[in-house]
Amino acid sequence: MTEFKHNLELINSPSELNASSRNGRWVRLLPVNPSMIGFLYSLSIDEWVGPRWRFGGSIPPLDQFEQLLNAGVTSQFVIQEKSTEHLLGHVQGYNFDFNNGYGYIGIAMTRESALTGLGIEAGFLFVKYIFETFSLRKLYLEIPAFNMTTVSSIANVAKLEGHLADHLYYNGHYWDRFTFALYKDTFIGKSLRDIWHSIRTQQIDSGFVNNKKDLRASAKNTKGE
Numbered sequence: 001m002t003e004f005k006h007n008l009e010l011i012n013s014p015s016e017l018n019a020s021s022r023n024g025r026w027v028r029l030l031p032v033n034p035s036m037i038g039f040l041y042s043l044s045i046d047e048w049v050g051p052r053w054r055f056g057g058s059i060p061p062l063d064q065f066e067q068l069l070n071a072g073v074t075s076q077f078v079i080q081e082k083s084t085e086h087l088l089g090h091v092q093g094y095n096f097d098f099n100n101g102y103g104y105i106g107i108a109m110t111r112e113s114a115l116t117g118l119g120i121e122a123g124f125l126f127v128k129y130i131f132e133t134f135s136l137r138k139l140y141l142e143i144p145a146f147n148m149t150t151v152s153s154i155a156n157v158a159k160l161e162g163h164l165a166d167h168l169y170y171n172g173h174y175w176d177r178f179t180f181a182l183y184k185d186t187f188i189g190k191s192l193r194d195i196w197h198s199i200r201t202q203q204i205d206s207g208f209v210n211n212k213k214d215l216r217a218s219a220k221n222t223k224g225e
Contacts, residue, residue: 021129022077024121024192029077029091029129036078039087041065043108051170052147053108054092074103075130079122081113088113091126093139101137102181105130124192131184138181144168145176157195158182 022029032040041062043049051057060068069076075093080086089109096103105126109119127139140161141154146168162179169175 021132022125024082024125026082027088027118027122027125028080028082029122029125030080032076032078032090036087037066037069039078040069040090043090043110046111048111049108049114052144053090054094054106056168057170074134077126079109079118081118088118089122091122093126093130093134096134096136098135101135102140103130103134103136104140104142106141120195121192124195127182127187131188136184138183141180141182143178143180144170145178146170154180 030036044053044055044065045059055068072094073092074096077091078087079089079091081088087110089107091108092106094104094106107119107123107126109122113119130136130139141158142162143154158180160178161181162177164177164179166174167177
């Protein structure tokens with residue numbers, strides 16, 4: 001895995017991205033083809049990735065996986081690291097409501113690449129692609145509280161619009177689920193540099209927590225406390 005350089009000067013603005021809106025500096029988004037189904041199935045059954053992905057840790061039968069993967073999906077890609085051509089993860093847009101202008105997105109990364117920062121660029125490319133391609137005004141992300149790194153990061157760039165207490169069961173405990181919204185009118189025009197800076201500041205201004213310590217406390221459910 002190529003080391004992700006945490007350097008704002010190296011992050012391109014949208015105008016500097018390659019001609020393809022799905023082609024970034026470090027990663028590209030590839031259309032899903034049959035040869036990738038095995039990789040995607042391995043993501044879904046991984047004990048670390050699975051609970052954080054759309055299937056919520058359930059293990060679908062292999063012969064039904066492709067059908068379930070495509071259910072309700074309007075757009076999806078596999079994330080590939082450009083320097084190594086390794087497959088890193090999956091982005092998916094689903095349950096689009098064109099009448100009311102919203103949809104849902106999900107991002108899954110392999111355990112090895114989850115903390116490299118490459119998922120930030122992949123997510124940026126995908127959200128930008130969705131907003132530029134479809135007539136949607138906002139995109140929802142549903143994130144379990146046990147995925148603390150993602151929750152604390154996305155809270156810097158998206159608006160908290162839903163909080164379901166004790167909603168998900170995982171690893172012997174019930175956890176909250178947060179729903180964040182990315183709005184087109186505030187996202188379009190931002191560069192990857194802007195998004196990266198927002199995430200790096202670790203300052204959550206959504207009003208429900210002030211820092212990561214408070215967020216962890218908010219997410220502890222049914223643990224005898």
